[in-house]
Structure formats: C-alpha cells, structure tokens
Amino acid sequence: MRNIIYILFGGIFILSSCQSGSKNIELFNEQAKLPETFKFDTLGLKVMSSYINKKSGTMSTLYANPFALSNALDGDKSHRAGEVLALVTWKQQADGNYFGADVPGDLQSVEIIKSAIAAKNVLVSYKKYTGKNLDSAPDTLQQEKRITYIFNQRPSVMP
Amino acid sequence: MKKIIILTLSFLLICFLFMQFFRPKIVNSPASADFQAPPNVKAIMIRACYDCHSNATSLRWYDQIVPVYWQVAADIKHGRESLNFSDWQKMAPADQKSKLWEIVYQISAGAMPLGSYTEVHQNAKITRDELSTLKAYVNSMAAVALPDDTAKINAADRQYSQWRKEQFLIKQVPIAPNGVRYMPDYKNWQAISTSARFDNGTMRVIFGNNIAAAAVRTHHIQPWPDGTVFAKVAWDEVEDKDGNVKTGAFKQVEFMIKDKEKYAATEGWGYARFKTPKMIPYGKNALFTTECINCHRPQKNEDFVFTQPIKH
Numbered sequence: 454m455r456n457i458i459y460i461l462f463g464g465i466f467i468l469s470s471c472q473s474g475s476k477n478i479e480l481f482n483e484q485a486k487l488p489e490t491f492k493f494d495t496l497g498l499k500v501m502s503s504y505i506n507k508k509s510g511t512m513s514t515l516y517a518n519p520f521a522l523s524n525a526l527d528g529d530k531s532h533r534a535g536e537v538l539a540l541v542t543w544k545q546q547a548d549g550n551y552f553g554a555d556v557p558g559d560l561q562s563v564e565i566i567k568s569a570i571a572a573k574n575v576l577v578s579y580k581k582y583t584g585k586n587l588d589s590a591p592d593t594l595q596q597e598k599r600i601t602y603i604f605n606q607r608p609s610v611m612p
Numbered sequence: 613m614k615k616i617i618i619l620t621l622s623f624l625l626i627c628f629l630f631m632q633f634f635r636p637k638i639v640n641s642p643a644s645a646d647f648q649a650p651p652n653v654k655a656i657m658i659r660a661c662y663d664c665h666s667n668a669t670s671l672r673w674y675d676q677i678v679p680v681y682w683q684v685a686a687d688i689k690h691g692r693e694s695l696n697f698s699d700w701q702k703m704a705p706a707d708q709k710s711k712l713w714e715i716v717y718q719i720s721a722g723a724m725p726l727g728s729y730t731e732v733h734q735n736a737k738i739t740r741d742e743l744s745t746l747k748a749y750v751n752s753m754a755a756v757a758l759p760d761d762t763a764k765i766n767a768a769d770r771q772y773s774q775w776r777k778e779q780f781l782i783k784q785v786p787i788a789p790n791g792v793r794y795m796p797d798y799k800n801w802q803a804i805s806t807s808a809r810f811d812n813g814t815m816r817v818i819f820g821n822n823i824a825a826a827a828v829r830t831h832h833i834q835p836w837p838d839g840t841v842f843a844k845v846a847w848d849e850v851e852d853k854d855g856n857v858k859t860g861a862f863k864q865v866e867f868m869i870k871d872k873e874k875y876a877a878t879e880g881w882g883y884a885r886f887k888t889p890k891m892i893p894y895g896k897n898a899l900f901t902t903e904c905i906n907c908h909r910p911q912k913n914e915d916f917v918f919t920q921p922i923k924h
Contacts, residue, residue, distance in 0.1 A: 480834055482805065482920040493924045494825075500803045503817055507855030514806055514817070526776060545808065550911065550918050552720055552747060553713045553754075553811030557922060609817075609847060610771050610862040611799040612780040612889040 485543050485557040491587050493563070498539055501525065502609040505545070505555075512557050513542040515606055525608055532577060534570040538603055539563060560585055566603055631678045636685040641667045643698035653749050657697060660725050660736040664691030667698040674732070687726060694906055712750045713811040714907055719743060721910035755813030759853040768850055768860035771889065775862075780889040790898040792884035794891050797821075798843035798865060804828060804921040808849075808857075815859055818919045819843040828921045835880070835915040840870040842917070862889055868917070878905055879916055 487493045498516035505512050517525065521536035546558030562583045568575050579600050583590040592599075643666065647657060663669050664687050675684045695715075700708065718724040719738050730737045738746075758764075774780065786794040801819035808815050820828065823839040844867075848860035869875070869882040883904040885894035894900060908916045 479920060480914065481828075481831075482922045485805075486923040489923070494802070499800060500817055500819070502859055503806050503815060504859075505808050505815060505849070505857035507851070507857060509855075512806060512808060514803060516803075528776075548807065548918075550721075550914075550920075552716050553750075553809060555808040555810065556805060556920070607772065609845075609859040610768075610775045610889065611845060612775060612782075612862065612891070 482557065484546070484559050487541070487560060487563070488586055491563070491582070493539070493541075496537060496539065498537065500609075501538070502606055510545045511542050511561060512545050512555070513540055515540050515603070517608075522608060525606070528607075530604070532568045532575050532604065534568050534575050536566070536568040538566045540603055560587070562590075563587055564599060564603065566600060628678075636682070636689075638669055638671070638685055638688055639667075640669055641698075643667050645699050645701035647697040647700040650749065652745055656738065656742050656746065660738055662697060663733075663736075664688050664726070664729070665695045665697050667692070667696065672733075683728070687729065694902070709753055710812060712753065716743075716746050716750050717907070718910065719746065723910040750811070754810050757813060757849055757851040757857070759851050761850065764848055764850050764860050768848065771861045775889065782891055786886055786891045786893050788884035788886070788893045788900075789895045790878075790882065790884070790901055792867060792869060792882045794865075794884070794886050794893075795841065795843070795867065798845070798867075801825070801841075801843065802924070804842075805919045807919075809846075813849050814846045814863060815849050815857065816844055816846045819845070820921070828923060833915070833917075833921065836870050836917065838871050842868045842919070863887070864894070865891070879909075879912075881908075881916055 496516075496518070498518055499522060501515045501517040501522055503512070503514045516539045518535075518537040520533075521538050524533065524536060541563050542561045543557035544559040544561055545555045548554035548556045562581060565580045565582075566577060568577045570576070577600055579592075579596045581590045581592045581599075582588060646666075647654060649657070657665075658668075663671070669688055671684065675681060695711065703711065715724070720743060725733075725736050725738070782794070782796070788794075798819050798821075801821050802825045803817050804820045804824065805818045806816060807818070819842065821839075821841040821843075823837060824842060827833050827837050827840060843865055845865045846863040848863060849857045850860035851857045864885055864887045866885045867883070869884075870880060871882060872880045875882040878901050883901045885900075885904075886892065887894055905916075908918070911918055
C-alpha cells in the first residue's frame with residue numbers, strides 16, 4: 454500500500470514538475486556586431502531601408518541621417534551638403550531560434566557616404582570598411598557605382 | 613502507532629477513491645475537417661499530438677486515474693483550444709501554412725509535445741529523423757517569390773506614393789484590445805536586428821526604444837528592464853531576377869512592452885499588433901495575446917524575446 458502511495462505521489466510530482474527546453478544560445482548576436490571602436494551609434498543615423506541578396510546570401514540595412522532621409526523622401530536626386538548614409542552588410546545565417554527565418558551572421562562591410570561643401574561644390578565622399586574589424590578598404594573601382602546605387606534607394610514605408 | 617498509520621492510509625485511500633468521481637468530461641466528437649498531409653507526416657502528428665490537439669483523444673488506463681486525470685483533462689482542454697487537428701480545414705489555407713511552421717518551431721524548441729506528457733508516454737517523443745521529415749514538408753511550402761512580381765511592385769509603389777503625400781496620417785491613436793497604444797515613434801528607435809522570414813515571404817526590422825538600446829549597451833538584457841519596448845515592422849519582399857530583395861508594401865508593426873507588474877498576466881510583456889498603414893488593431897478581444905505568448909513562450913530563458921541584439 455505504501456508503495457502504491459509513493460508511486461502515485463511520485464507520479465503526480467513528475468507530472469507537475471515543469472519542463473523547459475534546454476537550449477544554449479548566446480544572448481547577443483556576437484557574429485554580427487560592429488566593433489565598439491567604430492562608434493557607429495554616434496553617427497546619429499536612422500533606419501532607411503533593408504535588403505536581402507539571395508545570390509550572395511547577404512542582408513543589408515541602409516541607415517541615413519534625418520537630412521538625407523527627408524531628401525530621399527522628397528525624391529530629390531541633386532545632393533545637398535550634410536547628408537550621411539551608411540550601408541551595413543552581413544552574411545546571412547539561419548536563425549537558431551526559429552526555423553523559418555534568416556538573420557544577420559558575419560559582418561561583411563560598412564559603406565559610408567557623406568556629402569559636404571568644398572569650394573562651393575557639393576563633394577560626395579565614399580568610404581568602405583570590410584571584415585569583422587571593419588578595416589578600411591580603398592575601393593576606387595566601384596565607388597561611382599556604389600554612390601549611385603546608395604543614393605538611388607528609396608526609404609521603406611514606415612507610416 | 614501502527615494503528616495510526618493504518619488509519620491514515622485508509623483515510624487517504626478513501627479520499628483517493630472518492631476523488632475518482634470528480635472527472636471533467638473529455639468528449640471525442642467526429643472530425644469533420646481533419647488535418648491533411650502526406651501519410652508519414654500525419655502519422656507523426658497522430659502519434660505525438662492528437663491526444664491533446666484533436667477530438668480523437670485516446671487515453672491509457674494510467675491517464676484515467678485522478679489526480680493524474682485532472683492534469684490530462686486540463687492539457688487536453690487547453691491543447692484543443694489552441695490547436696485542433698480535427699478542425700484543421702476550417703482554417704484559411706494561409707493560416708494552415710503558418711500553423712505548420714509554428715508546429716515545427718514548437719517541436720524543435722522542445723516545447724511540444726509537453727514534457728510532462730512524454731515522460732509518461734515515451735513513444736510520443738519526436739525523433740531527429742521525424743523532425744527532418746517535418747522540416748522538409750514545411751520547406752516544400754515555403755513562400756516562393758516570383759521575380760519582378762508586378763502585382764507586388766505596384767502595391768508597393770502605390771503605398772509609397774500615398775505615404776509620401778502623408779495620406780496615412782493617423783488622427784486618433786489606435787489601441788489594441790488589451791489596452792496597448794500604438795507608438796508612432798518606433799521608426800526613430802535603434803534597429804537591434806533584422807530578419808528574413810522565408811516561411812511567409814516577409815522581411816522585418818526589429819527596433820528597440822532608448823531603454824532597450826541602453827540595456828543592450830550595458831548588457832542588461834536578462835531580463836530586459838521595465839520600460840523596454842520592441843517594435844517589429846514587416847514588409848512584403850519584392851525580388852528582382854538577380855535575387856535582389858527590397859522591402860515592398862508595409863504589412864504591420866508589432867510591439868512588446870516590458871512591465872513586470874502591469875503585464876503580469878502575460879508573462880511581463882504587453883503585446884500589440886497594428887496592421888496596414890492605417891494601423892488597425894489586431895485581435896477580437898484581449899485574449900489575442902494567447903497566440904503571441906504561445907509562440908514566444910519557448911523563449912522563456914531569453915525573457916520571451918527571440919531577437920539576439922546586434923551591438924552597433
């Protein structure tokens with residue numbers, strides 16, 4: 454009899470003990486992080502749009518300062534001094550938390566465009582940084598193309 | 613002394629026998645709209661899920677003994693309420709699809725079948741091979757993008773020009789059925805991550821307010837501090853023939869607000885979803901949050917949050 458009671462209460466105990474998935478996943482996305490020394494967050498940029506490239510398996514987010522964002526919304530193609538745009542690109546990886554989603558993986562590059570006044574003309578500068586540590590990468594061949602591409606993007610609808 | 617033990621035991625036994633009369637009824641009604649899938653997929657569901665998620669519950673003798681039975685009956689009640697394979701075809705085809713992805717997610721997160729159940733019903737455990745079978749099945753139904761899909765491009769263009777002309781100005785603050793208010797400022801917050809959902813062909817940006825951003829900077833995200841707010845924005849994907857995908861029409865914005873006390877009933881987070889650029893609150897009544905929580909619950913160890921923030 455006592456055994457039966459033990460078994461019963463043991464059974465109740467097992468049934469009521471809580472269960473939880475024992476996954477071991479990092480809290481932060483360490484692979485995708487921008488180096489602290491780059492101080493991206495001090496640029497004061499807002500999200501303008503985001504992209505996926507299925508062929509290269511990459512994901513990008515385009516950031517802009519408020520001035521560049523409002524110019525882009527105006528559809529103004531002539532550039533004014535004071536615009537800052539930054540395109541951050543990551544390799545895509547499967548979301549470890551959810552089957553059905555991809556999220557940013559290894560950091561690939563940051564491209565920064567700034568427009569400034571120089572001798573009464575608007576001068577557009579383009580800088581590219583690559584790899585996990587965002588090393589400066591002089592890229593003269595693609596510059597014009599990249600500037601045109603980035604300036605041609607339109608903001609994602611965010612009512 | 614011996615007498616006391618015998619008396620106590622007899623008393624317990626009588627209580628135990630008496631308890632058997634308190635039995636909530638579990639009714640098995642006919643399945644008119646039963647789950648349809650390839651036989652190998654369906655067989656997995658029947659073996660591992662149907663006891664709680666269909667009208668065809670088959671209880672073993674040991675499930676029938678009170679108080680075990682009470683737990684079983686409660687699981688079946690809640691299980692059927694949240695997902696009932698016997699009513700599967702009553703769901704819209706799109707909802708059936710997204711349910712399948714959620715099913716795969718619940719299994720791979722180890723949340724389903726319930727652990728308390730598999731401890732007793734060992735054969736209900738899902739093997740790795742079975743999980744692969746299910747993944748392959750749902751993958752075969754992933755949203756396939758048509759390159760240069762004119763319908764999507766036109767919808768996006770129309771919405772964009774309306775937005776630029778400020779035709780979506782919202783006069784009255786929309787409020788979700790649980791009282792959570794729409795927060796128009798989300799677009800000025802910091803992006804903590806992005807995601808591409810190939811299950812339903814949308815892309816998302818996840819924003820965090822100042823408190824969330826500070827918590828990320830100082831590594832205090834387990835748990836997230838009170839006052840944290842996340843906004844997740846979803847757009848259609850628009851793809852060209854070179855595989856470049858851009859954001860198309862805006863679909864919705866969802867919020868999660870951390871307040872341990874105010875939202876204690878929903879595990880410390882207030883949920884809300886606002887659909888279309890008109891920001892129409894989602895949910896018939898305050899219970900819409902059950903759906904949010906059921907899917908976010910397996911993330912309990914991460915304070916119910918999926919996104920792993922990216923430090924910028």
